[in-house]
Amino acid sequence: MHITVWNEFRHEKTNEKVQAIYPDGMHNVIAGFLSDAGFDVGTATLDELEHGLTDEVLDNTDVLIWWGHMAHGEVSDEIVTKVQNRVLRGMGLVVLHSGHFSKIFKALMGTTCNLKWREAGEKERLWVVNPAHPIAKGLGEYIEIPQAEMYGEHFDIPEPDSLVFVSWFEGGEVFRSGCCYHRGMGKIFYFRPGHETYPIYKQKEVQQVIINGVNWVKPDQPVTVNFGNVPEMMG
Amino acid sequence: MHITVWNEFRHEKTNEKVQAIYPDGMHNVIAGFLSDAGFDVGTATLDELEHGLTDEVLDNTDVLIWWGHMAHGEVSDEIVTKVQNRVLRGMGLVVLHSGHFSKIFKALMGTTCNLKWREAGEKERLWVVNPAHPIAKGLGEYIEIPQAEMYGEHFDIPEPDSLVFVSWFEGGEVFRSGCCYHRGMGKIFYFRPGHETYPIYKQKEVQQVIINGVNWVKPDQPVTVNFGNVPEMMG
Amino acid sequence: MHITVWNEFRHEKTNEKVQAIYPDGMHNVIAGFLSDAGFDVGTATLDELEHGLTDEVLDNTDVLIWWGHMAHGEVSDEIVTKVQNRVLRGMGLVVLHSGHFSKIFKALMGTTCNLKWREAGEKERLWVVNPAHPIAKGLGEYIEIPQAEMYGEHFDIPEPDSLVFVSWFEGGEVFRSGCCYHRGMGKIFYFRPGHETYPIYKQKEVQQVIINGVNWVKPDQPVTVNFGNVPEMMG
Amino acid sequence: MHITVWNEFRHEKTNEKVQAIYPDGMHNVIAGFLSDAGFDVGTATLDELEHGLTDEVLDNTDVLIWWGHMAHGEVSDEIVTKVQNRVLRGMGLVVLHSGHFSKIFKALMGTTCNLKWREAGEKERLWVVNPAHPIAKGLGEYIEIPQAEMYGEHFDIPEPDSLVFVSWFEGGEVFRSGCCYHRGMGKIFYFRPGHETYPIYKQKEVQQVIINGVNWVKPDQPVTVNFGNVPEMMG
Numbered sequence: 001m002h003i004t005v006w007n008e009f010r011h012e013k014t015n016e017k018v019q020a021i022y023p024d025g026m027h028n029v030i031a032g033f034l035s036d037a038g039f040d041v042g043t044a045t046l047d048e049l050e051h052g053l054t055d056e057v058l059d060n061t062d063v064l065i066w067w068g069h070m071a072h073g074e075v076s077d078e079i080v081t082k083v084q085n086r087v088l089r090g091m092g093l094v095v096l097h098s099g100h101f102s103k104i105f106k107a108l109m110g111t112t113c114n115l116k117w118r119e120a121g122e123k124e125r126l127w128v129v130n131p132a133h134p135i136a137k138g139l140g141e142y143i144e145i146p147q148a149e150m151y152g153e154h155f156d157i158p159e160p161d162s163l164v165f166v167s168w169f170e171g172g173e174v175f176r177s178g179c180c181y182h183r184g185m186g187k188i189f190y191f192r193p194g195h196e197t198y199p200i201y202k203q204k205e206v207q208q209v210i211i212n213g214v215n216w217v218k219p220d221q222p223v224t225v226n227f228g229n230v231p232e233m234m235g
Numbered sequence: 236m237h238i239t240v241w242n243e244f245r246h247e248k249t250n251e252k253v254q255a256i257y258p259d260g261m262h263n264v265i266a267g268f269l270s271d272a273g274f275d276v277g278t279a280t281l282d283e284l285e286h287g288l289t290d291e292v293l294d295n296t297d298v299l300i301w302w303g304h305m306a307h308g309e310v311s312d313e314i315v316t317k318v319q320n321r322v323l324r325g326m327g328l329v330v331l332h333s334g335h336f337s338k339i340f341k342a343l344m345g346t347t348c349n350l351k352w353r354e355a356g357e358k359e360r361l362w363v364v365n366p367a368h369p370i371a372k373g374l375g376e377y378i379e380i381p382q383a384e385m386y387g388e389h390f391d392i393p394e395p396d397s398l399v400f401v402s403w404f405e406g407g408e409v410f411r412s413g414c415c416y417h418r419g420m421g422k423i424f425y426f427r428p429g430h431e432t433y434p435i436y437k438q439k440e441v442q443q444v445i446i447n448g449v450n451w452v453k454p455d456q457p458v459t460v461n462f463g464n465v466p467e468m469m470g
Numbered sequence: 471m472h473i474t475v476w477n478e479f480r481h482e483k484t485n486e487k488v489q490a491i492y493p494d495g496m497h498n499v500i501a502g503f504l505s506d507a508g509f510d511v512g513t514a515t516l517d518e519l520e521h522g523l524t525d526e527v528l529d530n531t532d533v534l535i536w537w538g539h540m541a542h543g544e545v546s547d548e549i550v551t552k553v554q555n556r557v558l559r560g561m562g563l564v565v566l567h568s569g570h571f572s573k574i575f576k577a578l579m580g581t582t583c584n585l586k587w588r589e590a591g592e593k594e595r596l597w598v599v600n601p602a603h604p605i606a607k608g609l610g611e612y613i614e615i616p617q618a619e620m621y622g623e624h625f626d627i628p629e630p631d632s633l634v635f636v637s638w639f640e641g642g643e644v645f646r647s648g649c650c651y652h653r654g655m656g657k658i659f660y661f662r663p664g665h666e667t668y669p670i671y672k673q674k675e676v677q678q679v680i681i682n683g684v685n686w687v688k689p690d691q692p693v694t695v696n697f698g699n700v701p702e703m704m705g
Numbered sequence: 706m707h708i709t710v711w712n713e714f715r716h717e718k719t720n721e722k723v724q725a726i727y728p729d730g731m732h733n734v735i736a737g738f739l740s741d742a743g744f745d746v747g748t749a750t751l752d753e754l755e756h757g758l759t760d761e762v763l764d765n766t767d768v769l770i771w772w773g774h775m776a777h778g779e780v781s782d783e784i785v786t787k788v789q790n791r792v793l794r795g796m797g798l799v800v801l802h803s804g805h806f807s808k809i810f811k812a813l814m815g816t817t818c819n820l821k822w823r824e825a826g827e828k829e830r831l832w833v834v835n836p837a838h839p840i841a842k843g844l845g846e847y848i849e850i851p852q853a854e855m856y857g858e859h860f861d862i863p864e865p866d867s868l869v870f871v872s873w874f875e876g877g878e879v880f881r882s883g884c885c886y887h888r889g890m891g892k893i894f895y896f897r898p899g900h901e902t903y904p905i906y907k908q909k910e911v912q913q914v915i916i917n918g919v920n921w922v923k924p925d926q927p928v929t930v931n932f933g934n935v936p937e938m939m940g
Binding site for chain 2: 789812874886
């Protein structure tokens, strides 16, 4: 079971505030707490060859985590198609925060994945609305993030197979913040928190949810499906 | 197509504040705007014989609207079972506000239907999270209620077949405020607004949602299902 | 309220058996019964300029019906993107039979939309599994199609928002045959029946379902959503 | 993690055919393969004191498996209410076959849970319709049961949170055979196979699904929810 953490890794190079929080890049902080939790973890970034997602890397990835923001358009369509096919054949996918607007998430959802947003450092509270779901394992009734970018409804996504979190924002909006999908032989978890200018991936409860998300999306002997012509009746 | 508006009709008799807002009872205000919208509407209340829900009334009711709060326990189990059976055979049901804790809603949901609450006259904003749904017809992106009782998650209900509204509350909570269910040959819509001490059912957008809800739950030639032994194979 | 029936219109020109059943094309049979049902209907086909789906046509279409099979690859990506955007902004879409593999359905679903199939003229029985759903209006407990091409699971689609029909096939397979989706401000209904070598669109129950499907997907004042930056807090 | 297998245990005492297949009762066969799979398992039956479901037993049960058929009416309402409350507070529940008509399943579903049936020893094929779901772990594309009692749609249940299996029957019917629900802090899995006159619980794939079901419903630090008055705003 191998996790690859993909990060656009641009804000960290250009914005001092982000650099101060994530000097080695967000991917290394995420890979770090996953590694501490006992997972085998690698990283990949936009500016590597093939964005770090070569066939070899993808073939050996059981769960892919995706963070992107300012350079979604630079991700090659060919790689996006490869990743989409891998998810549909069983690879788990965790999409974080501004990854809502990544090509891969939009391709898998089929919708615009658009939303409202505001950068005002306001308080966010993610309420658990499905306490029986494994993605809420070990949490309290809500997670509070002291300062966050706001994302507001309407969030243009398919209705989730399971909705786990709904966010409340100080400024008056709500957001479906933890959304589970089955797609093909794979599973997808979208999780909202993670703006680059706040140390959100250093918060324990946020790390716990990402660990839970990895455990939920990871493939566990999914059924191998055969498509196409079945010439004989067998009824 | 006949609507019956059922109201516990107790607060209006005992609480001056409620009486001032709904001198003839909440049911008559609800029946009034539905009638103005062109529906054929009757009412029924707890203290009538058989709570006003005789076999004759139920047999002629296509959509039942339910408001109750302080006297859920006084509703007879026999009537609850009759209403449940009618819903499962096709009658539409709209459950309002504190009706979340009514025997009929709990029986149809199978869960406790419990929640958090606070009476602080705080602001509520109901965000549309499914803009394609007929229950959101003709609305803006949200409905704002200036003063409301708070209901907060976790709301212990089955995950809705469609979630239409999520409420934001000034005090820090969120709530799944518009929930659609198919049950048997019938449909159920739960809609949160409506505390008795605020004139919420006089607000146009709230009325619009209740009208939309009636149109969504109303039976329209549902399939008649036969259960039981089917002795012959017909494959 | 205007319906456009889109048909690839190739089989009818090249296959005598299909020509015998649909001499004027499948689209005209479908447009015919919809017109008889009181709808305002036009048609469009692959070999027309812009596949008959000019901006003017799309702007005036409230519900688009899609049948394609042998030439999915010839539909231009630009038109597909336009249709997808129209659906996400509210236009209803009914996808029929082999349209499961059309570019537009795959783009909106995000999955391969692949399945099993067999051409053996076997019996199909579509069972209603949601008798309360408006798409089952006026039907019996099942629809029987005497001779059909088989489609079998696994059908690689997102779990439907509502599943209305499940097909039984003589040869031993099952299939989710009636699938409802909300996407953006629009609604999508996939309906399985319709192989070109059987007179399936002349069968009354099949026509009834397509009429019900049109009524379910048609836009009815969907909420207009604004996306993007919301600079001010209003909580 | 402790499993309790509950069995009505009546057919085995009165019907020679059943006795021949399950001489020590169905519960012991089920407990046996679960124990072989490494679980800690106990059993309980209808005719024991409190049906074997004392407070002590329930308090120590993480997953309850339920098989009943001819004596649903003899299960005490008090015990049913206790079990329902335990499920809503987190205990997993696996309901097998004719348990669809048990008081506990009907109470948790809120519907009649009725269906069609036929005893004709016909072939059943359970198709996986959600290959990514953990309940399908390690299976092929379908499970074939050579001789089974038929259960047919319409099955009067709430639309499942995830539908994993759909059955095909030789005689012409289909059935939603593997249904997942989240209810309160608990999870419920309904699985169709298991008529008492066929050795169905001795079939490896059926055992695999029950093991997968136990793993899916088992509570894993579900969120502890507090209900009721929250006097202070904290926004």
